[in-house]
Each structure stands twice: as structure tokens, then as C-alpha cells.
Amino acid sequence: MPNSHLDILERLVGFDTVSRNSNLQLIDWVKAYFAEQGVEAEVLYDETGTKANLLATIGPVDRAGIVLSGHTDVVPVDGQDWSSDPFKLSVRDGKVYGRGTTDMKGYLACALAAVPDLVAADLARPVHFALSYDEEVGCLGVPAIVERIMQKGPRPEMAFIGEPSLMSIVNGHKGxxxxxxxxxxxxxxxxxxxxxxxxxxxxxxxxxxxxxxxxxxxxxxxxxxxxxxxxxxxxxxxxxxxxxxxxxxxxxxxxxxxxxxxxxxxxxxxxxxxxxxxxxxxxxxxxxxxxxxxxxxxxxxxPPLVHTEGNAAERLGQKLTGKSDSMTVPYGSEAGFFQEVGMATVICGPGNIDQAHKPDEYIAESELADCMTFLDGLGRQLAA
Ligand SMILES: [Zn+2]
CATH class of the missing domain: 3.30.70.360 (Alpha-Beta Plaits)
Structure with a gap:
């Protein structure tokens, strides 16, 4: 299986996971990817059996860790004029084009590319990968995954939501x-x-x-x-x-x-x-x-991501990105569901929200590289 973030992104974009479709092919592929790294991923189906969340944990499950969260569905391309096939990755001039590259398969690809290193590191605290369905149509999948995380072990200390923020720390949005x-x-x-x-x-x-x-x-x-x-x-x-x-x-x-x-x-x-x-x-x-x-x-x-300053996720995020200030955003996300159960939660992900949901959606290669650096730092933090 591929393990560079660009190769993984090519696979993820190739699954047409527009919210009205099933996301099971993508979920099955990710489950197999984790299995290849020796990690058993849990698949949490919805009541129709046609959609699923995926939860995978690396490191000791009996310790409080960190959640990396992202959604697997994308918005439709109907009526949009694309220069290339939206479900086929196309790299031109340092930009990676395809539906979901920014929102938010680019982030998922980076997180998955970090798996081999995280498995190899002797993590003192666990990292949970939370991949949801149906975010774009009202965050319908994420409540079940948060519930499962809370059952599985001690409440994670922090959650990082990888919505596009140009790798800045976002500490609030409205519900x-x-x-x-x-x-x-x-x-x-x-x-x-x-x-x-x-x-x-x-x-x-x-x-x-x-x-x-x-x-x-x-x-x-x-x-x-x-x-x-x-x-x-x-x-x-x-x-x-x-x-x-x-x-x-x-x-x-x-x-x-x-x-x-x-x-x-x-x-x-x-x-x-x-x-x-x-x-x-x-x-x-x-x-x-x-x-x-x-x-x-x-x-x-x-729910809103209630604006907070100085929580553990914000402090760690600022340390890893080297950016000392945080911001709020006008869009909604799954972040409030994690915050509601007591995890310190921020948004931090590659790409620019301005490119999301549009024809010729793209993410800059440099953004993906910055995200890999962030995840690398996070791994070292969890190993310490
Ligand atoms: Zn999104």
C-alpha cells in the first residue's frame, strides 16, 4: 500500500464520498491500511449499514491521549466547472487538485502517512484517529465516534480537528x-x-x-x-x-x-x-x-466550538506550528462535539477554507508538508 501522503491522498480522492453516497469503500481501504501497519481499526456503522465512522488507536489505550479528527465525506461537484476530473488527483504548479483535497482528505492523507512512524515510536500516550461520515450534511456521524472514544478508555486530553486553517490554531466558531x-x-x-x-x-x-x-x-x-x-x-x-x-x-x-x-x-x-x-x-x-x-x-x-484561550490543545498546537496567536472562523465543524465531553479542542489543518466546496478545489503542496511536520512533532510529544 502507498504510504507517502500524496499517494494516500490520490487513493482517498478516488473514492467518490459525496455525502449522498456510501463511504464504505474508503473506510474499508483505510481499515486495510491500518491492518497492514498492525493496527486494528474499529468500524462503526450507521443504522442503514451504508456509512461508517472509523476509529483506530495507536499507543496505550489506558492512558489519556490525543484525538486526530476528520470527516471522510465531501460536498458534491454538480453544476461545477472543473478543469480536470474532480475524483482524480492532479498536481499542477505546486497545487494538488481534486474534490476534498482541502476539505479535508488532504489532512486525512497526512494523518495516515504518519501512522508508520507513530507505530514505530514507543508512544507514552495514545493517538486516536477518528474518521467520520456525513459531516457536510450536519455532523451526523461524529456523535457515535465521540461516544465510542469515551467508552474505550480514559477521556483524551485533547482533540485536533483537521479542518482547513492554513495550519493556524482556531479556538472558536459558532454552532x-x-x-x-x-x-x-x-x-x-x-x-x-x-x-x-x-x-x-x-x-x-x-x-x-x-x-x-x-x-x-x-x-x-x-x-x-x-x-x-x-x-x-x-x-x-x-x-x-x-x-x-x-x-x-x-x-x-x-x-x-x-x-x-x-x-x-x-x-x-x-x-x-x-x-x-x-x-x-x-x-x-x-x-x-x-x-x-x-x-x-x-x-x-x-454545537459551537466555544471560544477559549490557553487550553492544552491550543498551547501544544502553538508550540508545534510556531504560531503564537489563534483565531476564530466563520464556518462550523465537528470540534464542539469533542469539546462538549471535556476535551481541550482546537482546529488545525492544512489548506485554505477559501478553496473548499469550489470547482478546482486544491491544496498547496507546502500546506501538506507543513501538516506532516506538525504530525511529526506531535508524535515526538506523545513519545516523550
Ligand atoms: Zn470540512
């Missing part, structure tokens, strides 16, 4: 919770709206309630955090409702999201929405339609 609200009113002829319950107008009242909450949060100095913008945001993204101009809309659905700066605030927003629905919106609607309903469901819920 991301996606919701959908379905409203049922009562349809009738638009000439007699007093006989119906207009679900679109009810949706509008709900959204105005969200706007009021947004204004209050934005104006509260206590909610400021080192993000842009510095407060939790609430946004409505889609709306569908009604059937014709001359019918009072009987149904309306809309999708919205909350980007939280801290744990707890999402629940406060939900609680106020629920109070508004139960005390104000529904009683009014049910005067004419006892069956009127307002239901909100959560599509995905990714």
Missing part, C-alpha cells in the same frame, strides 16, 4: 442549528378570509418574533464574543406556503437557522418561541380552527 417550522391553518376562498386561518400570516408573526429576539440579542453587550458578527444570529432561509392567489393559505413551512456563540442561548431562543406559540399565536388561530398547529423540528444541531 449551527437548522430548524423547520410547519404551520397548519385553514384554507378557504380569499373572498372570505374571515372564515379561514392564514398559515402564511401566522408564519409572518412567528418570523417577526424571531426578529425581535435577534434585535434583543444583537443589542446585548453581554452576548459579545470574538466572531463576526459578535452575537448569535437567527436567519430564515426558505419559505413555502399556500396554493393559489385566491385561496387563503392553509399551510406554510419555513426553514431557519441559529448560529449560536455559546451553549444555552439556542435553548433560550426555543423557549421564547414556544412561549409565543402557546400563549399568543395558537390561541388566536384556534378561535376559528381547533386543529391549527405550529410544529418545529430540528434538522441538525452542531
Amino acid at each position: 449551527s442549528c437548522g430548524l423547520r417550522t410547519d404551520i397548519t391553518g385553514l384554507a378557504c376562498h380569499s373572498a372570505q378570509p374571515h372564515l379561514g386561518v392564514n398559515a402564511i400570516l401566522a408564519a409572518s408573526e412567528f418570523m417577526q418574533m424571531l426578529s425581535r429576539q435577534q434585535a434583543r440579542i444583537a443589542a446585548d453587550p453581554a452576548e459579545a464574543a470574538p466572531f463576526d458578527p459578535p452575537y448569535t444570529t437567527i436567519s430564515v432561509g426558505t419559505i413555502r406556503g399556500g396554493m393559489s392567489r385566491n385561496t387563503v393559505a392553509g399551510t406554510c413551512s419555513f426553514e431557519w437557522d441559529i448560529r449560536a456563540t455559546r451553549p444555552g442561548i439556542k435553548e433560550e431562543i426555543w423557549a421564547e418561541a414556544e412561549r409565543f406559540v402557546q400563549e399568543e399565536l395558537l390561541p388566536e388561530m384556534r378561535k376559528r380552527q381547533p386543529e391549527a398547529a405550529v410544529k418545529t423540528v430540528i434538522a441538525y444541531d452542531v
Whole structure:
């Protein structure tokens, strides 16, 4: 099997692991790669059996160690204009092209390339490789892998998430919770709206309630955090409702999201929405339609990487990269799931997020080399 990071990356990019597809071929290949190094990897399947996480540990499992985490899925290439086959690695002018090179198979390739050295080193503390599925569609795979790590031995001290950060240390990002609200009113002829319950107008009242909450949060100095913008945001993204101009809309659905700066605030927003629905919106609607309903469901819920300074992962990351400052990022990641269970967690990975999700996605060869240097240093740290 190949063991240079570029050869491994070529194999990983060759598996079309767009989130709507199975990732099992990639997982099987990685499991075989670990087996060849004498490491037994665990495969954790989802309930459909078509997707899986992989967890492999090198070093003593009864000690607290370090997690290296990355996702195996990539975003689609549909409708994008690529100069070369997105699932075939192409190296041009120091840049390595292919879907997922930056986000984030480049990192996985480096981590796997470091395996032979880590196996050969007599590690005093273990390193856990956590490869997840379905990150791009709401971090659906990672909770099971975190749970398994916590069962397996003592809680790891730190987690490094290899999302593209140009090998800088990222110590915070907002959470991301996606919701959908379905409203049922009562349809009738638009000439007699007093006989119906207009679900679109009810949706509008709900959204105005969200706007009021947004204004209050934005104006509260206590909610400021080192993000842009510095407060939790609430946004409505889609709306569908009604059937014709001359019918009072009987149904309306809309999708919205909350980007939280801290744990707890999402629940406060939900609680106020629920109070508004139960005390104000529904009683009014049910005067004419006892069956009127307002239901909100959560599509995905990714916790924030709560901004912290000076934790063990940040200190070690700064030492290994030689970069003394940390930053926050506008995108979400799996990091909050590791932080939630008490691991010091930062993001540090090769490549630039600006190249992610785009046609001709690439990663600079120098970024991959820097990541190998980082992992080399990490190995020496764990052996000490
Ligand atoms: Zn990613």
C-alpha cells in the first residue's frame, strides 16, 4: 500500500464520498491500511449499514491521549466547472487538485502517512484517529465516534480537528442549528378570509418574533464574543406556503437557522418561541380552527466550538506550528462535539477554507508538508 501522503491522498480522492453516497469503500481501504501497519481499526456503522465512522488507536489505550479528527465525506461537484476530473488527483504548479483535497482528505492523507512512524515510536500516550461520515450534511456521524472514544478508555486530553486553517490554531466558531417550522391553518376562498386561518400570516408573526429576539440579542453587550458578527444570529432561509392567489393559505413551512456563540442561548431562543406559540399565536388561530398547529423540528444541531484561550490543545498546537496567536472562523465543524465531553479542542489543518466546496478545489503542496511536520512533532510529544 502507498504510504507517502500524496499517494494516500490520490487513493482517498478516488473514492467518490459525496455525502449522498456510501463511504464504505474508503473506510474499508483505510481499515486495510491500518491492518497492514498492525493496527486494528474499529468500524462503526450507521443504522442503514451504508456509512461508517472509523476509529483506530495507536499507543496505550489506558492512558489519556490525543484525538486526530476528520470527516471522510465531501460536498458534491454538480453544476461545477472543473478543469480536470474532480475524483482524480492532479498536481499542477505546486497545487494538488481534486474534490476534498482541502476539505479535508488532504489532512486525512497526512494523518495516515504518519501512522508508520507513530507505530514505530514507543508512544507514552495514545493517538486516536477518528474518521467520520456525513459531516457536510450536519455532523451526523461524529456523535457515535465521540461516544465510542469515551467508552474505550480514559477521556483524551485533547482533540485536533483537521479542518482547513492554513495550519493556524482556531479556538472558536459558532454552532449551527437548522430548524423547520410547519404551520397548519385553514384554507378557504380569499373572498372570505374571515372564515379561514392564514398559515402564511401566522408564519409572518412567528418570523417577526424571531426578529425581535435577534434585535434583543444583537443589542446585548453581554452576548459579545470574538466572531463576526459578535452575537448569535437567527436567519430564515426558505419559505413555502399556500396554493393559489385566491385561496387563503392553509399551510406554510419555513426553514431557519441559529448560529449560536455559546451553549444555552439556542435553548433560550426555543423557549421564547414556544412561549409565543402557546400563549399568543395558537390561541388566536384556534378561535376559528381547533386543529391549527405550529410544529418545529430540528434538522441538525452542531454545537459551537466555544471560544477559549490557553487550553492544552491550543498551547501544544502553538508550540508545534510556531504560531503564537489563534483565531476564530466563520464556518462550523465537528470540534464542539469533542469539546462538549471535556476535551481541550482546537482546529488545525492544512489548506485554505477559501478553496473548499469550489470547482478546482486544491491544496498547496507546502500546506501538506507543513501538516506532516506538525504530525511529526506531535508524535515526538506523545513519545516523550
Ligand atoms: Zn470540512
